[in-house]
Structure formats: structure tokens, C-alpha cells
Amino acid sequence: MKRLDATIGNTPEELAPLLERAAAFIGEAALSPAAAFEAQLVIEEAVVNVIRYAFPGGERHDIVVRIEIGEREMRIEVIDDGVPFDPTRVPPADVTSPIESRPVGGLGIHLIRSMMDQVGYHRYDGHNHLTMAKTIPPEWRKDA
Amino acid sequence: MISVEVVSVSPAPLARVTGRLDAQTAQEFQDAVLSLVGKADHATRLDFSGVEYVSSMGLRAIAVTAKAAARKGFSLRLSDVRPEVYSILRRCGFDTFMEINRHES
Numbered sequence: 001m002k003r004l005d006a007t008i009g010n011t012p013e014e015l016a017p018l019l020e021r022a023a024a025f026i027g028e029a030a031l032s033p034a035a036a037f038e039a040q041l042v043i044e045e046a047v048v049n050v051i052r053y054a055f056p057g058g059e060r061h062d063i064v065v066r067i068e069i070g071e072r073e074m075r076i077e078v079i080d081d082g083v084p085f086d087p088t089r090v091p092p093a094d095v096t097s098p099i100e101s102r103p104v105g106g107l108g109i110h111l112i113r114s115m116m117d118q119v120g121y122h123r124y125d126g127h128n129h130l131t132m133a134k135t136i137p138p139e140w141r142k143d144a
Numbered sequence: 145m146i147s148v149e150v151v152s153v154s155p156a157p158l159a160r161v162t163g164r165l166d167a168q169t170a171q172e173f174q175d176a177v178l179s180l181v182g183k184a185d186h187a188t189r190l191d192f193s194g195v196e197y198v199s200s201m202g203l204r205a206i207a208v209t210a211k212a213a214a215r216k217g218f219s220l221r222l223s224d225v226r227p228e229v230y231s232i233l234r235r236c237g238f239d240t241f242m243e244i245n246r247h248e249s
Contacts, residue, residue, distance in 0.1 A: 012167060037197065037228050044199045048167050095237030099214050104207040107236050108200035114235045 002029045004067045009060055010051045010080070019044060022067060029069040035140040038115050039067065039076060042132050045108035046078040046087075054082020054128070075133045085128055086121045087112070145169065148176035151191075157184035162194030165202030174205035181212050181220070188213055193224035193247055198232050206233075210242050219243065 004025040008014035022043055023036040043065055050063050064079040093110035094102055113119055116132040123129070146169035151158040159180055165173055181188055198206075206220075213220040221243040225233065230246045233239060 016168060034228060040197070041199055041232070044166060048199075048201065093236070095235075096240060099207070099210055099241035102207070102241070104211065105200070105204045107203050110236065111200055111232065 002069045004065075006065045007062050008047075008065070010055055010063055010082075011060075012048075012051060015044065015047055015051070018047070018065060022065070025067060026069070026074075030142045031069065031074070031136070031140050032142055035074065035136070038134070039074065042112045042115055043067075043076060043078070045112050046076075046130055046132070049085070049087065049108060050078065050080045050082060050128075054080050054085065056083065069136075073133055073135055075131065077132075078130045079127050081127050084123050086123075087130060088119055088121045146173050147194075148173060148180075150176075150180055153180065153183050155186060157181075157186060157188040158191065159188075160191040160194065164197040165195055165205065166197060166199045167201040170201040170205040173202065174208055177205075177209040177220075178212055181209055181216065184213075184218070185216070187218045187221055189221045189223055191224055192222045192229065193226070195229055196226065198229050203232070203236055203238070206238065206242075221245075 006018055006021055008018050019040045022039055026036040026039055047063055047065065055061050061081060066077040068075040087109050090109045093106050095110065112132060116134045118133040120131045121129065146163040146165060149160045151160055157180055159177065163169060210220040219242060223245045224247045225244055226247050230244065233244055238244065
């Protein structure tokens with residue numbers, strides 16, 4: 001099992017370096033750019049939600065992102081001590097209405113759900129824990 | 145980083161988009177494309193061959209600009225979209241309200 005633990009502050013400027021670090025880690029773990037693309041996307045969606053909504057007072061907090069790559073599974077966990085928020089309870093996004101009546105936002109959780117096999121949430125010791133897991137498809141292996 | 149290079153305004157509005165369309169760049173993309181749509185009077189095409197990544201904030205910006213085009217009576221089209229980005233657009237149903245042409249390698 002390979003593991004990356006990264007901690008950033010709750011500011012948008014810290015997101016891009018985190019995503020670069022995640023992509024480099026996934027490449028070092030012998031997974032393809034497609035794996036890095038999906039991991040970056042779900043991390044961005046989760047972390048942007050935390051930055052925008054978890055700390056209404058605007059104070060500085062840490063966000064921890066953990067990536068674990070095992071033989072069969074990639075697992076990503078995002079941990080913050082902001083206001084309790086369970087993304088798994090968000091209603092499904094509207095992805096079928098005509099453009100004139102379709103809401104323009106709210107697709108972040110939809111993307112996480114559609115790309116990952118499992119999405120879980122728990123609140124523990126004052127922290128939100130969002131876990132996202134996906135079985136590694138054969139085409140993600142660099143030696144495939 | 146995102147770049148929106150306007151290639152033509154009339155008679156066939158076209159802009160070439162390059163970079164990552166994410167939380168940091170979505171507003172810049174949206175402002176540039178809204179400006180082009182505001183000047184255009186025909187279907188507006190965005191060459192997406194240089195777009196390597198799109199997140200939900202980027203999708204939001206695309207939807208805002210597509211709505212603006214629809215209000216003017218024409219459409220926004222994406223051409224030469226990379227497979228990974230095409231997959232994201234399809235997952236979110238964008239192919240149901242706009243023409244999206246996938247890059248053929």
C-alpha cells in the first residue's frame with residue numbers, strides 16, 4: 001500500500017499545489033494519467049466544498065487529504081473540522097432538464113458519486129470524514 | 145491557467161481554449177466567453193482541443209455561457225474535446241443541451 005498524507009489551509013490558492021502533488025504521487029504509484037485525472041477531480045470537488053462552506057467565520061483551518069493506493073483500490077479521504085456536512089445526503093443533481101431551466105451549479109457531488117464506486121461520510125471527534133473509493137480498473141495500470 | 149483566444153467573431157464566432165478549467169480559472173473563462181457570445185450573432189464554437197481538465201466549477205461556467213447563447217437564440221458548441229473531458233461533460237448531461245464533438249485520435 002502506498003499512501004500520501006497532505007495538509008493544506010482552507011484557501012483556494014493552496015488547492016493547485018495539492019492537486020499537482022496528488023498527480024505526482026499517483027504517477028509514482030504506477031497508475032496512468034487517467035487515474036490522476038479522476039483523483040484530482042474528486043479531490044478538487046471535495047476540497048472546494050470544504051473551503052467554500054465549512055468555515056463560515058472565515059478563520060484559518062487545516063484540511064487533510066489522504067490518498068491510499070493498494071493492490072486493488074484507490075481510496076481518498078478528506079478530513080476537516082468545519083461545520084458538519086454529509087455530502088452523501090445531497091439530493092441528486094439535475095442532469096436532464098433543458099438548458100433554459102437547468103441549474104448551472106451543484107455538479108461537484110454528482111461527479112464524485114459518478115466517478116467513485118463508494119462514497120461514505122462520518123463525523124468523528126469534531127471532524128468531517130469524506131471517504132471515496134474506487135476499484136482500480138486494468139487500464140489505469142501503466143504496465144497494462 | 146486558462147487561455148481563451150478569440151479566433152473570429154463574425155461570421156462564425158470561434159475561440160480556442162487552452163489549459164485547465166477549474167475552480168481557479170472558471171471565472172476568467174466565463175468572462176471571456178460571455179464577451180464573445182455578447183458580440184456574436186451565430187452559433188459560437190469553442191475549440192476545446194487544448195483543454196486538459198474540467199471540474200464542476202468549469203462546468204458551471206460552460207453552462208452559464210451556454211444559457212447566455214440560448215437567450216440570444218443560438219447555441220454554444222464545443223469541438224475537438226479530449227476523451228477525459230468529454231466523459232465529464234457526458235456524465236453531467238451537457239451533451240443533452242449542446243453539441244459536443246469529441247477529439248478523434
